[in-house]
Amino acid sequence: MDKRSTADERVKKAAAAAARGIDSSGAPTFGFRLVASAVSVTPWITLLMFTDARARTTRPPSRSTPSPPSASPSTAPRPASAPATPASPQSTTSRLRGTSRHLYTELTGHRFTITADFAAAAADPSCYDALVIPGGRFTEQLSADAAVVGLVAAFAALRRPLVLTCHSQLLLAAAGGLSAGVRCTAFFSLRPVVELAGGAWVDPEPFGLCVADGHVLSAIGWPAHAQILAKLLAAMGARVHAGRGGQRVLVLCADYVDDYEANVPFRALAGVGCHVESACPTKRKGETVVTAIYDAAAPAPAAGATVTVSEERRSHNFVMTADWADASADDFDCVVVPGGRAPELLVTHDKAVALVKEFADKGKVVASIGQGHLLLAAAGLLRGKKCASGVPMRVVSRLAGAEAVEVEGAVVDCKLVTAARWTDLAQFVARVIDLLGISVSF
Incomplete structure (x- = not known):
């Protein structure tokens, strides 16, 4: 070898x-x-x-996030019990060139x-x-x-x-x-x-x-x-073969969306030539949502102990690039629903539920990861489908009529792509790219 x-x-x-x-x-x-x-x-x-x-x-792990324009309580990281939307961060360039010079915050990743x-x-x-x-x-x-x-x-x-x-x-x-x-x-x-x-x-x-x-x-x-x-x-x-080209992808977000599950598809799909937008029912174009990191508790529990929930930690601010009023299935080829706690807000908005259903009804690609399955379940998109589900979404998937599949990686059922957790993002993105008719060769 x-x-x-x-x-x-x-x-x-x-x-x-x-x-x-x-x-x-x-x-x-x-x-x-x-x-x-x-x-x-x-x-x-x-x-x-x-x-x-x-x-x-x-010292804990580090993530670097541009700091908001001031250190007021409204912009500081908040505990999970009191989620809030920070002010939109100013350009780091303008801050560094101005009289008030801020850097960034380091948050645990x-x-x-x-x-x-x-x-x-x-x-x-x-x-x-x-x-x-x-x-x-x-x-x-x-x-x-x-x-x-x-x-x-x-x-x-x-x-x-x-x-x-x-x-x-x-x-x-x-x-x-x-x-x-x-x-x-x-x-x-x-x-x-x-x-x-x-x-x-x-x-x-x-x-x-x-x-x-x-x-x-x-x-x-x-x-x-x-x-x-x-x-x-x-x-x-490498050569990126974009098929017909110009594929457009919409990422649905809200506060406390999973950082990686939003950021990785958003940037990886753009990296292979897709036009990617992000939108949130409660935000305007240019405003940000708070993202979060969800990880197993540390230190690891003793053998035989049961961990009932992952840790939640504040992470990057994620900018919305489109107004919610402009989000239409007619303008996109695919919708991505990241997990975290954002889907709990999305399911309370009738338009968000109707929007993902419209994508499916029009034969577009629908991709969901982790708790994003909750929105698909509310829209009736999981019935009769295979759905990659981890422990948090297993009951929800089954109640929605899905065949909950416990696998590492992503599951494709027609034009539905599902994955259970952020560690499956590599396959998740690859499957979405396949369904969009994009390939990479060396």
Whole structure:
């Protein structure tokens, strides 16, 4: 078995981590000791992704979210018992250039499972086709680690795609990879680092910008994931076949929608050429909804103990790109219903229930994950269908007349796509792409 095949076998075991790698803007874990995570795009394309996993008792995982314009109580994270909508955050650029200079908040994200040993990855970087270093301030620790810097330098010498977001450009600077005037963007505070290392600074305007200079792809963070994915696929020699092209997707949201279940489809589908919009019954275009992270309780319960509910933690603000009044099945090819607690609000709005039913009645793709099944059940779309359901939605799915399927991944029944949880997002997005007539080849 050659090196590529060996790496591929290891990567297949990490399929569930693929969605997390796509969506994560910062380091999912904080700490000191480096390990590596490998995720798969296709059976022949492997990526090495850095994260950091020292004992997590010293500091919680981190997610970076642009802070609201003020630190008033109405914009601070609130407990689950008192959900509230924060004020729409101002542009980070305008804040940094103005007299009042705010940065961002660090919020706890998902616990991220490490899938490979650093030593094994560092032994032969050539078995990977791309290196992804997510953002987050964990890179400050790793930039002083000679073994890590050596691996980044070795990978840069291979001239294979290297993705840097937020603060991770510091690692390439430490490895001397910016000295030839490489055009690079990052979080604003990294500008002097990029310039001192010999790079050419590019303002991250708009926030969705991904700058490609040779094999180096850089961005400010998670708002740029659509462009990052598109340019990474191109850099790896992929061709996106869009079928008829111009596929339009609507993501239905409300406060406390699951962060990953909203963000990953929104940006991944845009990355393969779809026009994606988000809408909420209680928001106007340009306003934000609060997202949340839902994770198993930590520390893990003792053997035999029963965990009745996951932890809920505040996460990114998610901008609505369309007015609710303009949401019509006639204008879209697919509707995506993420989970979290948002569906509990959506089912109380008659138009939301009628809207997903209209998508189904008109033969459009309907995709739901996690608690999003509640809205489909209210619209009568699950009767007689196979539905991937975890514990939270198993009874609801069965009451709605579905065959509740307990599987890892996504289930397709005609033009209905369902998945049980955020860890199934890789397959969930892949199935939606298939039904939209889009394919990716290398």
